[in-house]
Amino acid sequence: MSYPPDSGNVRSQALPVAHFVLIAAVACVIYAGTFQAPFVFDDRTSIVENGVVHSLDGFLHEGAGYRNHPRRVLGYLTFALNYQVGGLHPVGYHAVNLLIHIIAAILVYTLCRIIFREPSMRESRLGGHAPLIALSASLLFVAHPVQTEAVAYITQRLTSMATMLYLLSLVLWAKWGLLQDAARQTAVPRWVYAAVSFSVASAAMLTKEISVTLPLAGLLYSALFLSVPWRVRLLRLLPLLLGVLIPVVGWHLSGPSADSVEEMLDQARGGTAVSRWEYLVTQPRVLVTYLRLLVFPVAQNLDYDYPLYHSPLALPVFCSLVFLLSLVFLALWLVRRAKAGRIDSAFLFIPFGIGWFFLTLLVESTVIPLDDVIAEHRLYLPSAGAAMAVAVSAGLLVARVGAKVVVAGSIAAVLLLGTATWRRNEVWQSPLALWSDAAAKSPAKARPRYNLGTVLTGLGRYDEAIGEFREALKRKPEYPEAWHNLGTAFAAKGETDEAIASYRQALRLAPDLPQAHNSLGTALMQKGETEEAGGHFIQAVRSAPMYPDARNNLGAFYGMEGKTDAAIAELEEAVRLQPDNPRFRFNLSEAYEQKGWGARAAEERQKGERLRNGS
Known part of the structure; x- marks a missing residue:
């Protein structure tokens, strides 16, 4: 036929x-x-924490989109378009x-x-x-x-x-x-x-x-x-x-x-x-x-x-x-x-x-x-x-x-x-279900335990998270990300010294890990060790220039040091990378106040309020 x-x-x-x-x-x-x-998983680093996709400028004018993702630039462009439409x-x-x-x-x-x-x-x-x-x-x-x-x-x-x-x-x-x-x-x-x-x-x-x-x-x-x-x-x-x-x-x-x-x-x-x-x-x-x-x-x-x-x-x-x-x-x-x-x-x-x-x-x-x-x-x-x-x-x-x-x-x-x-x-439908499933099916592997611990930290179940991170580190002791997230869980519990020790261990294993530098800087600020903290914020930005949290923290540090112009530059970059973060807007508003730019400060404060209220 x-x-x-x-x-x-x-x-x-x-x-x-x-x-x-x-x-x-x-x-x-x-x-x-x-x-x-x-x-879930790589979505955090590829989209949520990736400042490149939070603006179309990097793809249309500045070229950062191609420089950062030359072999997958069109795929990342669609993430940027998604971000423009729905954040x-x-x-x-x-x-x-x-x-x-x-x-x-x-x-x-x-x-x-x-x-x-x-x-x-x-x-x-x-x-x-x-x-x-x-x-x-x-x-x-x-x-x-x-x-x-x-x-x-x-x-x-x-x-x-x-x-x-x-x-x-x-x-x-x-x-x-x-x-x-x-x-x-x-x-x-x-x-x-x-x-x-x-x-x-x-x-x-x-x-x-x-x-x-x-x-x-x-x-x-x-x-x-x-x-x-x-x-x-x-x-x-x-x-x-x-x-x-x-x-x-x-x-x-x-x-x-x-x-x-x-x-x-x-x-x-x-x-x-x-x-x-x-x-x-x-x-x-x-x-x-x-x-x-x-x-x-x-x-x-x-x-x-x-x-x-x-x-x-x-x-x-x-x-x-x-x-x-x-x-x-x-x-x-x-x-x-x-x-x-x-x-x-x-x-x-x-x-x-x-x-x-x-x-x-x-x-x-x-x-x-x-x-x-x-x-x-x-x-x-x-x-x-x-x-x-x-x-x-x-x-x-x-x-x-x-x-x-x-x-x-x-x-x-x-x-x-x-x-x-x-x-x-x-x-x-749930990161907890996803990583519980993976950990059950791969019990001898460190990464599912690490990711399950990260999810539990986000849910506020810090003791369980610490247990999962320790299980991950039993399986893979030289796991810098697990050491870093273990420190994050300790920090969330208010155990700052244990958190600092974990962050330092992460950096011994991976000296350029930007998240560890940023988190260690934050913990040191809480201990009043501002000079060392500032050095870690600088290193975090140097290792990951498109890392908005590190830019924000470095800007806040410069503000505390009275370096208003440097603070404004870092905070404006943080806002550019993640414009829907109210905390960044409030910090930028304070820097503008320090500079004596009252109108700009009021405008940023209003934007931060709208973002915080979801309007």
């Missing part, structure tokens, strides 16, 4: 719209409970994340439809069912619980947004190829699709580095679904190739932040102590875990305590390698049979899904050792290909088990996955 070309009638145009509405509705129902979820209210951030997820699912649908329009696929008996297969793929993608980390975790917008742009670039590129092959006039010139695909590929690269594999995705698509000569196929990859290369060249030329590929790799490592060899050897086992999560998504965890392996001959690694190689051989066997016409061409979706899974994990599952050897958000992009492969496989079962069984099974799968996602999202 061949796939009928679009006729342009009302029914053919209405069908995708109805499907898109269903996709969006399912996503909204599943993720409705996340809208009030607070900032630090999480609901707006979650709404954008959900919108991105819906668009990504619609693009999975669109890519699946485009593949069925390729000349090599038109003889497939599934062609007439392409809309339903595409709908199944997109619903599997949008409802799968493994997506929760990329959607509910605000900072992982970088992953979901890069995936959305990745898919959009590939869809436009594939559409351009179809129009080239058809050689007919279109309402939009054919070259526009190539140009926009190129631009979107560059945008994807400026959102997250996983987009560097986009030309490989185009090559995989070309190898499996195109029938034109290879010279033509390779030339058609130019928009994708140039789209990802131009930002890389820009990073290299932009200055010290990207002087070399080696430096880029070191920055990507995030300071982890895991060697490249250990990371690489562990990844086959990780890839099998990823596949298990796609098929059987249970025991999900924000912070896995995953074992490291040192030899490919270790039994778990060796067995994983055998399994992964069997998938590769299965893919090659299906390609050979489908190309020879022995099986339906729709079987090519299975090697496409397998190849897509491997190539989209190349950046994060090979030789660049990241902080975490495994993370669920890394499955967001790979799951797009997996969803299409599973949906087509279900379609191929129709001839054997009947359409009713397949449809019922597909509906049941989406309902089960959606329910699991709803339940998983309940954990994301």
Whole structure:
């Protein structure tokens, strides 16, 4: 059965719209409970405490946005736009994340439809069912619980947004190829699709580095679904190739932040102590875990305590390698049979899904050792290909088990996955629930205990927090952030000497840790040791110039020292970095009073009052 070309009638145009509405509705129902979820984990440093995203000036005029986040500047720009609209209210951030997820699912649908329009696929008996297969793929993608980390975790917008742009670039590129092959006039010139695909590929690269594999995705698509000569196929990859290369060249030329590929790799490592060899050897086992999560998504965890392996001959690694190689051989066997016409061409979706899974994990599952050897958000992009492969496989079962069984099974799968996602999202609604869950599932790991202690401190449960920090330090004694937060809990209890001792230990382990310098300065001020306190505030600002709390404290210190002009400069910068903080406004008002600027002082005091009263 061949796939009928679009006729342009009302029914053919209405069908995708109805499907898109269903996709969006399912996503909204599943993720409705996340809208009030607070900032968690890296959200604090990436958004709440990141002065760069508290103003659009750094992105539009000053260039601070690019200097601080050159390889993810577009993602951070969206955080800045969110901040301009709603400040630090999480609901707006979650709404954008959900919108991105819906668009990504619609693009999975669109890519699946485009593949069925390729000349090599038109003889497939599934062609007439392409809309339903595409709908199944997109619903599997949008409802799968493994997506929760990329959607509910605000900072992982970088992953979901890069995936959305990745898919959009590939869809436009594939559409351009179809129009080239058809050689007919279109309402939009054919070259526009190539140009926009190129631009979107560059945008994807400026959102997250996983987009560097986009030309490989185009090559995989070309190898499996195109029938034109290879010279033509390779030339058609130019928009994708140039789209990802131009930002890389820009990073290299932009200055010290990207002087070399080696430096880029070191920055990507995030300071982890895991060697490249250990990371690489562990990844086959990780890839099998990823596949298990796609098929059987249970025991999900924000912070896995995953074992490291040192030899490919270790039994778990060796067995994983055998399994992964069997998938590769299965893919090659299906390609050979489908190309020879022995099986339906729709079987090519299975090697496409397998190849897509491997190539989209190349950046994060090979030789660049990241902080975490495994993370669920890394499955967001790979799951797009997996969803299409599973949906087509279900379609191929129709001839054997009947359409009713397949449809019922597909509906049941989406309902089960959606329910699991709803339940998983309940954990994301509270930092206490999230980190209690992680600590229970990774009892021997220090970081979940550290984060649970941080949450308990924020809830005023200081004794419990101190207990969690001590548990974290038992597991990892050289953990400067845990020492710092232990000091914070002591300070909140009024045990200033214990807090100072903890802060000093944090600085012995990490001499440039800005939070520790800032907190130690605050504690020393309470003890009356102002001179040393001022030195720590200065060091905090030197280590983190965009750290608003440190700017505020340094300004207050200068005010106490009678250095009014210096105080005003620091406090104005603090207000610029975090304009909705009433405490900063009141301190700036006092500095203006010291300067004799009564009108300015009154204006800042009024702004502070309005912020404090929530008006």
